[in-house]
Amino acid sequence: MMTPPLPFTPAAVIFDMDGLMLDSERAIIACLAEAARESGHDLPEVLWLSMVGHSEAVCRHLLDEAIGEVERDRVLQRSHVLYDAVVAAGVPHRPGIIAMLDFLDDRGIPRAVATSTRRPLALRKLEASGLLPRFDAICTSSDVEHPKPAPDIYLLAARSLGVDPAQCLVLEDSPTGVRAALAAGMYPVQIPDLLEPDDAVRALGHTILPSLDDARRLLEQRLAANTSPVGAT
Template identity: 55%
Template sequence: MSLLAPVDFTPVAVLFDMDGLMIESERALLECWREAALELELALDDALWLSFVGLSDRACHDLLRQRLGDEDTVQALLHGLQRRYDARVDAGLPLKTGVLELLALLKARGVPRAVVTSTRRPRALQKLESTGLLPHFDDVIAGNEVQHSKPAPDIYLLAAQRLGVAPSYCIVLEDSVPGVRAALAAGMTPIQVPDLVIPDDAVRALGHRIVDSLVQARALIEPALKASLPSGA
């Protein structure tokens, strides 16, 4: 399969990750990470934070504890990070190019849409409300609603169950590698729109579609939607 081949089936639902995929949040979070580490005089490079992309809060905390050792330092870092990031969220984070147009297309064609994010539900709803995205979705499935986070398939299987659709006919839009692996493990078709973390050869070997933007993702999805329209539509 070509990595830019249009989707070859009629999707019954499209599932969206949130941070880095629809919301321009990862760059803001990276800046807050740098500032919080600098305040505590910690020598932490960007690669550490980038390794957290797509993981649950619990997994990120465990990785930080392994790196820093001292729980008090971990908590101080997280507190500084959260304080700065809260201010960014409250001020409003921008949307990714093409997200509103894609959502409008799917709504017009009657395709169910859900947010599937590793973020905890209260925070996810806050972000979706502040960006105006929440009304565009039929459901929100958050990281604290499953026992095993991405790259386990649990959260995507729960999304299919909640929407009442077959996993094999779901398209997943993801920016992160854990999210792509979760979608594949759930038997779904992922389209990856990388943000800060560029896919390496091992990721590309997974064989899924990788595009530069949600505009390109729409170009791969729309032909399948047109094919499902009744004659004369």
């Protein structure tokens, strides 16, 4: 099936972080699962996958339902210790992120991060991975009242860049992030990581691609044609 071309020339590109730029979702799940096992809880993988793309509050609630508040606190505290060691070592990049950022640099296209991670951890992860200087704005769940799938964080990113939301291309891996971008009036391109889009996600009608390299080629084709005015039509 042919991927339709981008219907507009983006004035800015907004990136999710975990699972899109950084191969961190697997590390987060591994740390949570290990912490749970250490506390005597062998929880199913479907529980961990259900947390992908969601805010910390949602993840805490899911753990509350599975093991209760007391055990949840114990598991989260231990998982944070395990994950801090991963972050300090530098979370690996997802394939294609450097080529995409270099491409945007060469063309002077501004970019922002919009992540459900809290600000202190997000900054540590981006700095340790060498990506922090590559962005014009960093927007986190600490900076908005309502997390994804609400549009708040994407609208904040657009304001931070001084760009109309309709002129923003969003790169996301999770369905939650895609819904947030659509609610913000932006054009999302999804590059799935751990969660393959189901029928309900595909019904949203957005573009789904296998990799960041494919997303870069899609943008490159649009910029090469460049026959439409800036902004979604």
